[in-house]
Amino acid sequence: xxxxxxxxxxxxxxxxxxxxxxxxxxxxxxxxxxxxxxxxxxxxxxxxxxxxxxxxxxxxxxxxxxxxxxxxxxxxxxxxxxxxxxxxxxxxxxxxxxxxxxxxxxxxxxxxxxxxxxxxxxxxxxxxxxxxxxxxxxxxxxxxxxxxxxxxxxxxxxxxxxxxxxxxxxxxxxxxxxxxxxxxxxxxxxxxxxxxxxxxxxxxxxxxxxxxxxxxxxxxxxxxxxxxxxxxxxxxxxxxxxxxxxxxxxxxxxxxxxxxxxxxxxxxxxxxxxxxxxxxxxxxxxxxx
Amino acid sequence: xxxxxxxxxxxxxxxxxxxxxxxxxxxxxxxxxxxxxxxxxxxxxxxxxxxxxxxxxxxxxxxxxxxxxxxxxxxxxxxxxxxxxxxxxxxxxxxxxxxxxxxxxxxxxxxxxxxxxxxxxxxxxxxxxxxxxxxxxxxxxxxxxxxxxxxxxxxxxxxxxxxxxxxxxxxxxxxxxxxxxxxxxxxxxxxxxxxxxxxxxxxxxxxxxxxxxxxxxxxxxxxxxxxxxxxxxx
Numbered sequence: 423x424x425x426x427x428x429x430x431x432x433x434x435x436x437x438x439x440x441x442x443x444x445x446x447x448x449x450x451x452x453x454x455x456x457x458x459x460x461x462x463x464x465x466x467x468x469x470x471x472x473x474x475x476x477x478x479x480x481x482x483x484x485x486x487x488x489x490x491x492x493x494x495x496x497x498x499x500x501x502x503x504x505x506x507x508x509x510x511x512x513x514x515x516x517x518x519x520x521x522x523x524x525x526x527x528x529x530x531x532x533x534x535x536x537x538x539x540x541x542x543x544x545x546x547x548x549x550x551x552x553x554x555x556x557x558x559x560x561x562x563x564x565x566x567x568x569x570x571x572x573x574x575x576x577x578x579x580x581x582x583x584x585x586x587x588x589x590x591x592x593x594x595x596x597x598x599x600x601x602x603x604x605x606x607x608x609x610x611x612x613x614x615x616x617x618x619x620x621x622x623x624x625x626x627x628x629x630x631x632x633x634x635x636x637x638x639x640x641x642x643x644x645x646x647x648x649x650x651x652x653x654x655x656x657x658x659x660x661x662x663x664x665x666x667x668x669x670x671x672x673x674x675x676x677x678x679x680x681x682x683x684x685x686x687x688x689x690x691x692x693x694x695x696x697x698x699x700x701x702x703x704x705x706x707x708x709x710x711x
Numbered sequence: 712x713x714x715x716x717x718x719x720x721x722x723x724x725x726x727x728x729x730x731x732x733x734x735x736x737x738x739x740x741x742x743x744x745x746x747x748x749x750x751x752x753x754x755x756x757x758x759x760x761x762x763x764x765x766x767x768x769x770x771x772x773x774x775x776x777x778x779x780x781x782x783x784x785x786x787x788x789x790x791x792x793x794x795x796x797x798x799x800x801x802x803x804x805x806x807x808x809x810x811x812x813x814x815x816x817x818x819x820x821x822x823x824x825x826x827x828x829x830x831x832x833x834x835x836x837x838x839x840x841x842x843x844x845x846x847x848x849x850x851x852x853x854x855x856x857x858x859x860x861x862x863x864x865x866x867x868x869x870x871x872x873x874x875x876x877x878x879x880x881x882x883x884x885x886x887x888x889x890x891x892x893x894x895x896x897x898x899x900x901x902x903x904x905x906x907x908x909x910x911x912x913x914x915x916x917x918x919x920x921x922x923x924x925x926x927x928x929x930x931x932x933x934x935x936x937x938x939x940x941x942x943x944x945x
Binding site: 583586587589590593594596597598599600601602603604605654 | 791856
């Protein structure tokens, strides 16, 4: 019974972490069609921001994770978008090469500043007991935050004028512009929001992962696979795909090893993309976001 | 109201417009007639700013707008209904309409009510996705969406293309009513002779990227004249 409860918590936690890591990419790649190969590095920057804020500056960890990390990475996102991403809209392969370069640059800069050593912050709050097991309360809070985050993103996209303008612009930029919408500004803001969400993910995952300059590499493959499998409905698709992949990975990791968990995720992804080449939302939930 | 002088424009390296002059007065309904490939669509895209001019100037209400991006021109009061409708496929009809005035500070319900009164056909379709509408419905939606922004000048690109005759009739009626009610100025590009003749006050003939002549709408019913001017029979 205790084991089952623990397993459920583990699975939910796996899903939440994956969905969190994907949220920003769902917007930047899922909606904007920019292959952001520096997605993992944006997360890494969010994680370092939290580390620096809490350890060096002594700022409260919640403030660091929830507010400062997304703002810092969001601002970096604006700079990156204005300086070169904006020249590559509609040229997917070119965005891949440009952001790949960016990812190497960011790893280099962070390594030069902090050195190639493992940093980390300890998770806030204590733990509680499930039978004989100890579960960190932070992991439970994380699940709650991710649920709220996705509800928030969904509501902004569907219920606000800003969300409508962003969706219209992504679907048909030329038409949006003749309706008076400044597409350049919409792209900039959307990219910044995507980068900010990625920074938030990096900050929130910092206490439960190792913070090193190359930490981003671990996230690139799984996040892209999840968003691609999600399909055109960036938000719903990412959630559903995270649900499937997170469950598979966590169960296999529990039963065997984390390596097999990763392998299982890839196999399920291959099968799903073979069956649903347009992604999950290409077939079902077609009107979703 | 709108004036273009010596407009030149190209698609890539292929020059399409070779010095077009156009004057449109307030309240006028000007038709532009020409074959495929003569530069009709390019002219409208140049006027709204989707295609850059390589030479010439465009002024709207006395101000030069030649270098302005499309969204600025729209905010000045120029509406554009593109060929092929360009409906946002994955948002509802209501949201398509809302996108027509999303950047304006106006009472949303008031604008929607007004437009739905003029386009009652859209009322039962409001919650459908844009992509499921028929071609004719999409054309009406595109026109309604444009009007939601309350433009004073509308650039209308081949609204009858691929549309069933009954809806063409409906569009004629709508445009006539609108012009009288809203005092709209319209520049219409068309290949459909009956349509253009019924609505326009004067018709310009475009051939190989230049205006070659101006005719009155009544002349369009004379097949010989049409053949002479345009090289296309009625």
